[in-house]
Amino acid sequence: MDKANGAKSLSTSLQNLNLNSNSSVTFITHPQFKGLLFKKKKPASLVNLCIGVIGRHLEDIIEDLDEIAICLPGDIKITVAAIARRRKLLNDDVLIALADASWEILDVSGSDVSDFGLIKAAQVCRFIKALDISRCTKITATGISELVKHCHSLETLRCGGCPRSDNTARRCLSIFKPRLEYVEEDSWEELDTKEIASGAQSLRWLVWPKIDNNSLEDFSAECPRIVVNPKPSPFGFMGTQVPFEAFQNIILDDVVVKDIDPKTWTMHGIVAKKPISPPSSSSAELSVAEKFRLAFEERDNRLAPKRAKNARQHQRRAARDFLLMSTRAKAMVLASQVSKSLHS
Template identity: 70%
Template sequence: MALVAIARRRMLLDDDVIVSLADHTWKILDLSASDVSDFGLAKVAEICTSLGAVDISRCDKITTSGVSELVEHCLSLETLRCGEGPRSDHTARRCLDIFKPKLNDVEGDSWEELNTEEIANGAQSLRWLVWPKIDKNSLEGFSSECPRIIVNPNPSPFGFRGTQVPREALPDIQLDDSIVKDLDPKTWAVRGFTLKAMPPSLSSHTELSVAEKFRLAFVERDTRLAPKRAKNARQHQRRAEREWVMTDTTAKAVALASRASRSVHSWN
């Protein structure tokens, strides 16, 4: 899990990485802002069936197909973090049909009163949905269609509706922070740049600011090293010319003639 957390921070997390590292003992999974797609999420869901909290926010390659696989295989999933980007928000909106229960011709005014076996599908264990920029219509849809799912819970000392909000459902934390808390941040330094911690108040803008910081860090380093690269290139060229002159008889003659010509011109 530490390797996954580091790969995510270094922007190297994709299907190949996550599938190769997946372990059946995992309880949480943070894929936020990664290149993991539906394929990778589905494969991990098949392996890590005990996942209780998953973060797929800012994952542009994950659609409702991947979320459906996650819900199908991970029957202990209680917390899902999503949205925070145009494509991710679109996926989250379409997930309402996946999360709400599918009833098999049962009678009753409320599915909340039904037994579990009467519900054919739906995210039965899902309790907390963290979607910071949820739109009004989606919020109303979840409230009416999925009353068991609490959207963007606000922590309080008295709990939420009599239930203590788990750490994984708090919007101002990264799901895998606890995994890397004892690791040196230099471990995930990218091109000599170490990401500084962002204040909680700016957490909603992490997507753009992190990407921009990495880009600016690369540009700054590239600009700073440009003169050194040019100097090395000139030295390499001169060294290559010397080696060529020393190994080629014709080149030696040309070099000596050039020197003699310059000497004659200097005396004139």
């Protein structure tokens, strides 16, 4: 009886064996070893591994990013921008250097991007369909006003999350609502659409999780075409399918970094610093001198990668200046080149 059960289990395991899998380890279902055998995740591609290396050393190349980004395709640029945002390195210079005309989404949430960087990016990324400016304290209604003048395909706007971003969203109501300009025609039929309404005519979805009641009523009354915080539904909203960018619980640029190792933006520096453990509640209170010492050590560990970077840059500049200024160094370089040519 036991032999029959063993043969049956072996037969079931062989049937569940998938020989056409692309991964290095195959998932096998076995009743006696449940949970021990699993399917290994597909290895990362060479491109994603290279992007991970760029992301881990983004601080070292950020000064020359505008020159490096010229050779990168649009999909890699937006991935680098997403990594920079997660590493708290996304600002106006980085965004302008990476902006590409092929982008359809732009996530600058929680970054240091200001109106200047947003406007410059909008002049390049004219086909943006979804934008996330939540928790951006340096973006105002002025930047959004200029954005909608260049991006006529904008459908989804994500905002709010902090007091300044909430205030920006309230002031954007005057930008989004239709406005009748001064015209000389006598009838509505003679009016041009440009005279009836101003920018953001393509905007349909506004994601503002903590919108106040007054703002919600104002948007519903003044901009009925814009749906605030749409709910996921299999039937859509009034016959229109709600895009995934308009759902509240998603991160807009997650789709571009789904195949990148998360260590790319969680690892800072070559050696991970061990956090200083707080004293237990039973121990005596630390002295002022000890508190200063611990604070100094924490600050020193935090600034160590930056000091190493500055030292490397200073060394490279010194070597370059030496070659440019020293006559003897120039003569040695020329002599080495002549000797190589003679030997060849």
